[in-house]
């Protein structure tokens with residue numbers, strides 16, 4: 001059946017199709033934490049935990065979750081299923097998974113038919129990190145301190161590009 005954890009005042013819900021996605025999605029969680037964004041992370045599979053997933057999405061929305069970040073590999077339909085159950089933005093991270101270097105996950109996720117969008121990021125850890133930054137940018141639209149945190153992050157990142165010797 002599966003179960004899930006909730007975090008008080010969470011603004012973002014990270015969902016993954018399997019605990020095996022966590023080593024990658026940990027980067028999303030860490031990046032959100034670095035911006036001070038309260039979030040919760042759960043492994044709930046679209047096909048193995050279908051009922052509890054629906055229940056989680058409804059309950060998370062009622063608690064005030066503002067957007068979902070979904071990770072899945074293979075025939076990666078988690079983000080699309082989540083988007084079917086919520087009008088909150090759904091960001092998607094295709095996992096590298098067990099075959100085709102994640103191209104299967106990318107195409108399964110990005111090729112949503114028109115009408116129910118998911119915003120799809122790059123395969124693997126780059127996408128997992130960028131999904132968190134993008135989520136922060138969305139949440140910053142109504143949050144001045146978060147806007148400042150993103151500007152600081154950008155400035156620090158720029159400093160890390162070493163000049164050629």
Ligand code: RP5
Pocket residue numbers: 016017018019020021045071072073074095097
């Ligand atoms: C997907 O299948 C998961 O998102 C994961 O990326 C992949 C493999 O899952 P496990 O077999 O490791 O549980 O559902």
